[in-house]
Structures are given as C-alpha cells and as structure tokens.
Amino acid sequence: xxxxxxxxxxxxxxxxxxxxxxxxxxxxxxxxxxxxxxxxxxxxxxxxxxxxxxxxxxxxxxxxxxxxxxxxxxxxxxxxxxxxxxxxxxxxxxxxxxxxxxxxxxxxxxxxxxxxxxxxxxxxxxxxxxxxxxxx
Numbered sequence: 001x002x003x004x005x006x007x008x009x010x011x012x013x014x015x016x017x018x019x020x021x022x023x024x025x026x027x028x029x030x031x032x033x034x035x036x037x038x039x040x041x042x043x044x045x046x047x048x049x050x051x052x053x054x055x056x057x058x059x060x061x062x063x064x065x066x067x068x069x070x071x072x073x074x075x076x077x078x079x080x081x082x083x084x085x086x087x088x089x090x091x092x093x094x095x096x097x098x099x100x101x102x103x104x105x106x107x108x109x110x111x112x113x114x115x116x117x118x119x120x121x122x123x124x125x126x127x128x129x130x131x132x133x134x135x136x
Contacts, residue, residue: 001016001019001020001023002017002020002078002079002082004016004020005017005019005020005070006070006075009072012070012075017070018122021066021122022119022120022122024061024062024066025062025066025120025122026117026119026120028058028061028062029117029120030114030117031054031058031089031095032055032058033117034110034113034114034117035095035099035110035114036048036051036054036055036095038099038102038103038106038110039051039095039098039099039102039103042102042103042104042106043102048095048098048099050088050089050094050095051095053085053088054085054088054089054095057081057084057085060077060081061078061081063134064131064134064135065077065078065081065135066078067125067126067131067134067135068125068126068127068131068132068135069125069127073135074135077135
C-alpha cells in the first residue's frame with residue numbers, strides 16, 4: 001500500500017496513504033502488545049535478539065514519521081526504515097520464525113488475540129514545528 005501511495009513522486013495518493021498509515025499502526029500494536037511480550041515471557045523473561053531494533057523502528061514510525069504529512073523526506077525515511085526492518089521480521093530466522101518456534105502450545109490463544117486485536121484509530125496528520133523536528 002505504501003508503494004502504491006507514493007508511486008508518483010510529485011503526488012501522494014492520499015486515500016492509499018491513509019490505508020497505509022492504518023496498517024503499520026495496527027501491525028506494530030500487535031507486535032508490541034502481543035507477539036514480543038509473549039515471546040519474552042515464553043523465553044523466561046529474555047527478549048528476542050532483534051526486539052530492541054524492532055522497537056526502535058516502531059517508535060520512529062509511530063511517534064515521528066506517520067504523524068506529519070507525507071513529504072519527500074518523510075517518505076524517504078519510511079522507505080529506509082522498512083528496507084531494514086522488514087527482513088528482521090520476515091526473513092528466515094527472523095522474528096516471525098522465532099515466535100512460531102517459541103509459542104508452541106499457546107498458538108491457539110495467541111492467534112485468538114491476534115484476530116481480536118482492535119482496529120487502531122488513525123488521527124489526522126499534524127504539521128507543527130515540534131512534530132517536524134521530531135521527524136527529523
């Protein structure tokens with residue numbers, strides 16, 4: 001959805017970008033509130049090796065880059081983060097593979113939580129000097 005929204009460098013597809021914003025917010029909420037805590041609990045309190053990196057990326061996206069309007073620098077920063085972030089989650093041996101191995105007998109309960117995770121309210125963009133500075 002992100003690539004569709006920003007395919008034209010001179011014009012962001014606003015409806016597609018709005019759909020894109022909602023996706024990562026829910027996705028990050030699921031990871032932060034369900035997957036990462038479950039993995040840490042099932043590992044006796046030890047977080048996954050990639051968890052700090054994922055949390056740093058999640059914070060950058062939710063607290064800074066998805067808040068202002070999608071300017072060229074914001075779009076470039078989102079691309080850079082996702083280029084590194086997605087393999088940490090999706091590649092063989094990544095977070096998703098690790099969670100699958102760890103969850104074991106709790107898979108039905110975790111899947112229920114994932115399926116019941118609420119939609120995230122997406123607020124309008126904010127373009128104040130504070131937000132722009134935070135995005136930098």
